[in-house]
Amino acid sequence: MVVRLLPEILQNQIAAGEVVERPASVVKELTENALDAGASTVEIVIGGAGLDLIRIADDGSGMTREDLALAVLRHATSKLPGNDLMDVRTLGFRGEALPSIGAVARLTLTSRHASEPHAWAITVEGGRVGEPRPAALTRGTRVEVRDLFYATPARLKFQKSARSEVAAIGEIVERLALARPDVRFTLQTGDKGERVFAGRTGDGAGAARLAEVLGANAGTDLLPVNAEKDGVRLEALIGRPQASSGTVRDQHLLVNGRAVKDRQLMGALRAAFGDTLARDRHPVGLLSLTLPPQELDVNVHPAKTEVRFRDPGLIRSLIVGGVRQALADAGVSAVSGSSAAVLDALRPHTGGSTGFSTATPVSFNSGFAEARQAAFEAFAPAARPAPAPVADDDDHPLGAARAQIHATYIIAETPDALVVVDQHAAHERIVYERLKRGLEARGIARQILLIPEVVHLKPSDAEALCARSAELESFGLVIEPFGPGAIVVRESPAMLGDTDLKQLVQDLADEVGDWDRTRGLEERLWAVASRMACHGSVRAGRKLKPEEMNALLREMETTPDASTCNHGRPTYVVLGKGEIEKLFGRR
Amino acid sequence: MRLTLERSALLKSLSHVHRVVERRNTIPILSNVLLRASNGRLELKGTDLEIEMVESIPAEVATPGATTVPAHLFYDIVRKLPDGAQISLDLGPDQAAMRLTAGRSRFQLQVLPQEDYPDLSAGDFPTRFMIGTLELKKLIDKTQFAISTEETRYYLNGIYLHAVDSTGPMLRAVATDGHRLAQSQLKLPEGAAGMPGVIVPRKTVGEILRLLDDASEEVEVELSNAKIRFRTGGVVLTSKLIDGTFPDYGRVIPTGNDKTLEIDRASFAAAVDRVSTISSERGRAVKLSLSDGKLVLTVTNPDSGTATEEVEADYSAEPMDIGFNSRYLLEIASQLSSGTALFRLADPGAPTLILDKGDEAALYVLMPMRV
Ligand SMILES: Nc1ncnc2c1ncn2[C@@H]1O[C@H](COP(=O)(O)OP(=O)(O)OP(=O)(O)O)[C@@H](O)[C@H]1O
Ligand SMILES: [Mg+2]
Numbered sequence: 039m040v041v042r043l044l045p046e047i048l049q050n051q052i053a054a055g056e057v058v059e060r061p062a063s064v065v066k067e068l069t070e071n072a073l074d075a076g077a078s079t080v081e082i083v084i085g086g087a088g089l090d091l092i093r094i095a096d097d098g099s100g101m102t103r104e105d106l107a108l109a110v111l112r113h114a115t116s117k118l119p120g121n122d123l124m125d126v127r128t129l130g131f132r133g134e135a136l137p138s139i140g141a142v143a144r145l146t147l148t149s150r151h152a153s154e155p156h157a158w159a160i161t162v163e164g165g166r167v168g169e170p171r172p173a174a175l176t177r178g179t180r181v182e183v184r185d186l187f188y189a190t191p192a193r194l195k196f197q198k199s200a201r202s203e204v205a206a207i208g209e210i211v212e213r214l215a216l217a218r219p220d221v222r223f224t225l226q227t228g229d230k231g232e233r234v235f236a237g238r239t240g241d242g243a244g245a246a247r248l249a250e251v252l253g254a255n256a257g258t259d260l261l262p263v264n265a266e267k268d269g270v271r272l273e274a275l276i277g278r279p280q281a282s283s284g285t286v287r288d289q290h291l292l293v294n295g296r297a298v299k300d301r302q303l304m305g306a307l308r309a310a311f312g313d314t315l316a317r318d319r320h321p322v323g324l325l326s327l328t329l330p331p332q333e334l335d336v337n338v339h340p341a342k343t344e345v346r347f348r349d350p351g352l353i354r355s356l357i358v359g360g361v362r363q364a365l366a367d368a369g370v371s372a373v374s375g376s377s378a379a380v381l382d383a384l385r386p387h388t389g390g391s392t393g394f395s396t397a398t399p400v401s402f403n404s405g406f407a408e409a410r411q412a413a414f415e416a417f418a419p420a421a422r423p424a425p426a427p428v429a430d431d432d433d434h435p436l437g438a439a440r441a442q443i444h445a446t447y448i449i450a451e452t453p454d455a456l457v458v459v460d461q462h463a464a465h466e467r468i469v470y471e472r473l474k475r476g477l478e479a480r481g482i483a484r485q486i487l488l489i490p491e492v493v494h495l496k497p498s499d500a501e502a503l504c505a506r507s508a509e510l511e512s513f514g515l516v517i518e519p520f521g522p523g524a525i526v527v528r529e530s531p532a533m534l535g536d537t538d539l540k541q542l543v544q545d546l547a548d549e550v551g552d553w554d555r556t557r558g559l560e561e562r563l564w565a566v567a568s569r570m571a572c573h574g575s576v577r578a579g580r581k582l583k584p585e586e587m588n589a590l591l592r593e594m595e596t597t598p599d600a601s602t603c604n605h606g607r608p609t610y611v612v613l614g615k616g617e618i619e620k621l622f623g624r625r
Numbered sequence: 626m627r628l629t630l631e632r633s634a635l636l637k638s639l640s641h642v643h644r645v646v647e648r649r650n651t652i653p654i655l656s657n658v659l660l661r662a663s664n665g666r667l668e669l670k671g672t673d674l675e676i677e678m679v680e681s682i683p684a685e686v687a688t689p690g691a692t693t694v695p696a697h698l699f700y701d702i703v704r705k706l707p708d709g710a711q712i713s714l715d716l717g718p719d720q721a722a723m724r725l726t727a728g729r730s731r732f733q734l735q736v737l738p739q740e741d742y743p744d745l746s747a748g749d750f751p752t753r754f755m756i757g758t759l760e761l762k763k764l765i766d767k768t769q770f771a772i773s774t775e776e777t778r779y780y781l782n783g784i785y786l787h788a789v790d791s792t793g794p795m796l797r798a799v800a801t802d803g804h805r806l807a808q809s810q811l812k813l814p815e816g817a818a819g820m821p822g823v824i825v826p827r828k829t830v831g832e833i834l835r836l837l838d839d840a841s842e843e844v845e846v847e848l849s850n851a852k853i854r855f856r857t858g859g860v861v862l863t864s865k866l867i868d869g870t871f872p873d874y875g876r877v878i879p880t881g882n883d884k885t886l887e888i889d890r891a892s893f894a895a896a897v898d899r900v901s902t903i904s905s906e907r908g909r910a911v912k913l914s915l916s917d918g919k920l921v922l923t924v925t926n927p928d929s930g931t932a933t934e935e936v937e938a939d940y941s942a943e944p945m946d947i948g949f950n951s952r953y954l955l956e957i958a959s960q961l962s963s964g965t966a967l968f969r970l971a972d973p974g975a976p977t978l979i980l981d982k983g984d985e986a987a988l989y990v991l992m993p994m995r996v
Contacts, residue, residue, distance in 0.1 A: 483909070483910050483948075483995065484994060484995040485950060485992065485994050486974060486992040486993055486994065486995065487803055487804065487992060488801065488803055488805060488806055488877050488990060488992045489801065489803045489872055489874075489877060491803070529995060532910070532950060532994050536773055536774055536775045536802045536803065536804065537775060538775055538776075538777045540777060541777065
């Protein structure tokens, strides 16, 4: 192997992003280097959440004395043999990682190349490069990064909590491990036990690795997908719709063995599932695309997590087609095709405010109560006097409840329309708004638990949740770590009463991955409120008495934004009298 | 099967038996009640596969036999027959329908074969003891309210009955929903020593309570690891138990709480009731401010107003504020029965023990709220 300086033009082509922004990115770069060096074992040791120590040892090719000295220089790389950015076959190609790390930390590389009589070590401290010196190491390369960001105190200040950093490192290693089931990875993060991904080859290797990453719940019963078109191969393992998740965290995408997070690919996967999944659910699984390097641009994103395809249409149709086929083979069919005319006539009320005056009085007048009574007797099919006229539209724009169907929807009547209300979605919005008002006014009261509830989660989820414990506490949920992969709930929001805390925590864990850094704190808090509202709401499947239905309608009329639930789904649809008449050809 | 019997006896027993029969069933025979006539008695049996209720009443049996008829329908018919009516039941030789005759009323009820009727009573019940009706009622009354309704923690969906050695051998009942705990005990009845600890499901608890209302002086209890049976008068209730492990509740009962508050129970209960009027919403806190010789209860509801009430109390530790869910506090206050309620407190974040002063048989543990 020869390490060369890249031609200048190429140096500029490679737009250097911020390579080293947090400990997890160091782990990523160093692990990728080890994989590029042909390692079959990668051992990762983390101390002090990566700020004190990151040590990565591999059994790859190693470096000669000269290579070692060059490797820490900017834009020195042994990769990109053809100087062609359109032909990248390795994970690294910029020659940027090691010098960037060396500039902000104390970096020591120890490496043994087969052609050398012994190993060599070199140290870079805050950008000052030392001389190679003889060292002891039998094979491969050991990279040690100490005191990360010591040279840039400002960066150091902006580091996130130790727990969330360790969680991020875990996620990075999971992603890299998925790409290379043949490589054995071990990850040690201080106080916690070691995570081991055993190296495997042969048929079930990819599936076994995916099961290791997804954990016992989702990792079983995956559907295999195999498809090929115009030189692009798709291999995937996907969970059935029932195994879907509230977030995209358990979607793993590989493009030519590179772990990426790509909206287009995720979109294609979601599209393949169609309406077998509710709107807010996401598939889980691993998609792996193999295509000629020329079909691909990987130099889009400083952390190389996004890619660009020359023919995105081809990729999309391959994914949608392949995954659909696999679902169909497994007997999962996409539901669709109800009467289009009816669906068209039913216009969902989404977006914007309802336009209801929030000052509308919620009390019933006696006439209204009578109308309600008459309506429910009118269930009998025999001819009966028509129900008493519906209350004035101005007072009650959602009308009077006439029936509940499927224990899920309320059918209400106004003088000129029929209203169908999704009881769960509607109640969820009401509870959410109440929670929000309560929080703004006085904070959320917490019931201390006599018997704390222990919830087992994926270790990375448990860490991610604990990292947010302060936010959760402001919503009345007090959690603490409880050994690896478990948390204990000590206090719960009093307004939820005797509730299923396990489910609540699991759902929150599903969601926590989505509260990414770019979103405001407040939005994340409301995301929690929304989840809690969902748990405190009347479920679909619960029978409601006429009084309860009407109360729900009245409360909707006084709740801001009651036309959509807090996930953005409509809470009710309106079918105008005219539209009903059209359906029956009366107009 | 042919028999004649008195309406009032049949009605009373049907009112017990039909209650355990679910109104909606996917297995048709579960909507039915089993009737078995022999030796001058009619036996009625209803079940939902979890609970089985059997009652036997005197009848003039002309031809012995057995069948099953729709329980709720049968009950409704008998209920509407005039008081004092003589009812005769007759399963024709073809066994296709049961004729019910009373005065000039005649009904034909469809039957299902009695051989298909499920039987829960089989099995051994190694433990057997007698317990006073009032004592059993008290044991259940004092704990029932704390049973959890949250179904994922199914092992909390009942009352944990077990033998302990505290002040002598005791039969103890415990229920908790993870926020509060209620414990009640009585002297261990003879024969109950060595009984397994069992969790009696909520629905069964409700049924027993209702039975106890017109029970004789004593109830016979039989137990195995999987089932419990209560026998009183002519009624036998057999129920499956919750198959689970009740948590080690002893750990959550505080022993070192050193601040004591003694307060007139009736004034306390009335005050809690009054101030919590203002807390419409679930999970609203009542703040208890304890200071020398008095207790001040406060509820603040930004949507509707505030309530404050001062109650004279015996308290001499350092002043302290502690919040409780008003509903929980109300429920416990209404369980207390002696003249003086006794609180043992530690701090606003720790479990509080509540007792009847002078009656250690029942105790309540309540976790405070943070507000
Ligand atoms: N673990 C290793 N084993 C063998 N060689 C290594 C190892 N790590 C780094 N190198 C050598 O050092 C060079 C520089 O590494 P560096 O990570 O800085 O750049 P790169 O991997 O080529 O590109 P990128 O910046 O995109 O990651 C590599 O090209 C490789 O030759
Ligand atoms: Mg690299």
